[in-house]
Amino acid sequence: MITMKTSKIFVAGILILLAMAASTGCGSSSSGTITTPTSAIAAINKNSVIMTGITFQPAEITIHKGETITWTNKNADDRDVIGSSFQSDLIEKDGTYSQEFNQAGIYNYTCSVNTSMMGRIIVK
Secondary structure (H helix, E strand, C coil): CCCHHHHHHHHHHHHHHHHHHHHHHCCCCCCCCCCCHHHHHHHHCCCEEEEECCEEECCEEEECCCEEEEEEECCCCCECCEECCCECCCECCCCEEEEEECCCEEEEEECCCCCCCEEEEEEC
16 A cells, blocks of 8 residues: 555655766766767777777777777778778677787777778777
């Protein structure tokens, strides 16, 4: 049996949950920029590159010798990663490709499916 007291407690609980959700989801960043889901994913792992649309995000990344870069394809169509010293197979949606870099230098790369996609890895 639902009483008036039970109804008030239920409504109060809902209002508290809504207030908590609003306070955690509506903050603003100090930089004034909006973080996109793909850049948020890359921010979790500094050695991640997201393939989205016709871009690599980030387009340039700096790492140290011995570190590995992992590319993740977020496109519906297959993509690949081709550099002068490395090449992936076609990567399906949400698939990944990883490459370890043991030599210092600058590694430019592209996608053979969409050649306007270009990226650079700087290995120190």
